[in-house]
Amino acid sequence: MSDRRSQLESLSIDREDESAPGGISIPVMIAIVLIFSALSAGGTWYLMRSAAPEAQPVAALPAPAPASETPAESPAPASARPAQRTSGLVATGYVVARRQATVSAEITGRISELLVEEGARVEQGQVLARLDDTRARIQLDLLMAQREAAATRPRALLAQLNEAQTVLQRAETLAAREIGSQAAVTAARAQVDSLTAQISAARADYQAVAAQVRAQEDLIDRHIVRAPFSGIVIAKNAQVGEILSPASAGGGFTRTGVATLVDMESLEIEVDVNEGQIGRVTPGQRVEARLDAYPDWRIPAHVEAIIPTADRARATITVRVAFDERDTRILPDMASRVIFVE
Template sequence: MTRLADQDLSRLKIDRGPHAAPPRRRRWLPYVAIAVALAVAAAIAFKVAGPTAVETVTVSSAYPSQNYTLLNATGYVVPQRKAAVASKAQGRLEWLGVLEGSRVKKDEIIARIESRDVGATLAQATAQVKVAQANLELQLAELRDAEVNLRRSEQLLGPKAISVQQYDADLARFKKAQASVSNSRAAIASAQANAQAAQVSVDQTVIRAPFDGVVLIKHANVGDNITPFSSASDTKGAVVTIADMDTLEVEADVAESNIAKIRADQPCLLQLDALPDMRFAGQVSRIVPTVDRSKATVLVKVRFVDRDARVLPDMSAKIAFLSKPLAEQDRKPVVAVQPAAIVTRDDRKVVFVVHDGKAQEKAVTTGERIGELVAVGGVAAGDVLVLAPGDKLRDGARVTAAKK
């Protein structure tokens, strides 16, 4: 048993002799080391050759008028001449000849109210005039006859061919005829006045344009009851609203603390939200001499120097009150960019335009400063430029916009 045990223990000994078998190596370790080294090298190469993160800025359009602007305000376009057209007559609207947007001339007929009742009154008054005129002719004939008899009586009274009583009767008849003629003439005047009043009533059923303008609102339709001086239900007061488009102006509320910067006839530049790419020359028409207590503002009205058919009432507008009148070229936008985007390369002023992930160097020319921007030539509005490019940035370099 002891020998068997010694043999088993001898098997557990490590043979360190020259003929002993070598231990097994970990052959996968070199491959892992090589893979790690390649990965680190690739990361370093990507970092070195990858796109450079840069800040960018967009080329915009600016107006030179910003250099002369003293104050900005907002307001609305309103017509100076505007009228809600109605009639003194009451009745049913039987004809309407205009629609919204229709252009009308002064005294042009735009609507009619039912007029059969006042027409009948006019016909009756006209007939009364004719009756009075006929009575006058009758009385004139009677006057002529009385005058002839009176002259005959005067001739016969001298030789006492007739009595004094007969002469007195012929004289009284003559004076009565004269009175009848005067009465007939007064009756004619009265009948003519009644006829004129009836004609006015008829004329009031015809609604005419008070001035040249454009129909803004149509308040009534054919068949509506027109009652200008009543607030009864199912009735209309005005038929249409007309505005003179040649008198359009802009009204703006200006804070009373800034009113000292505004004066009459001051030049202005007007921009409408409906026409954002256009600037209109304006001029302060008047400053309303009162202050709104609730808002602490003063109403300022600016008239258009330039007129445009696209300008409509109630359009919102921005007003720039200027220190001096603008030349025509100053009312046009120019391309402008932040000065930090312009650098000097080889004695040239250049910018770097970002296109398809690359920075492309482009020479530019600079002009006057417009607020915080500077006018440039050589680029277009909307181009994306590198802001504050460093000395190491070169033409064609790959770039990416830095996250803000």
């Protein structure tokens, strides 16, 4: 038994040699040093992080222009430019035409021909309609016949005047020779004066009949309805066979006009601005117009004029806004909203 114990003791390792002074082993000491080093490094990092100033966000710098771009390059389109700041002044109104007319004839007559339809474009002086001019032409034929008769009368009187002057000369010659009487001379001179007066009257009659012919021709021309200016027909107010009378109140078969014509080049917007805000509007000021029919379409415009009168009931002043660009989508009486650009 003692031999076996002695053998086991001989196999055991004596660790006293590995111990450091003071009885602490070397591995334990290394572990302690590592722990203290880690704690020291962590404390130093924490203190430095808390003492460092907080980083500020850096704004992104614009990218430099490509080298290929030159100052002569065309400017960016209007859609790519930043939108201009607009004031808070907003007004509403309607598209109106400065030149709009219901075209009619100057006389009363039955419409025999109508040459336009809604939406047609007409030029100034173009024939829109014709009235029945049968009776006017008959009267013109009569007057022209009277003019021809009046033209022949002075020629007949001239022939008589030549004969009367010959008789007067003969009477004066005989009277000078004391062959003829003075009474014959007086009678011959009276005949000459009478024929001269008749010729003057005949010529005046001719001028009067000629004036009547011109008046009748003008009356026939007034049976034709022409466009007073170039524009678009927006309404046809009469039909063939109806009576056209500009002096009538309308109704039934009597019409006061054949068509309504609008000059599309004269379209503009009329808006009402509150009296308290009219100081923010000046002539020539830029305006951004938007039609209710096209809410996303921004139309450049400007203040054309400020009407120098106020509406007492609504406390507003009317402002005329003219379009800078013309477009076929802009139509009369469209509702519009305008923003006055600062």
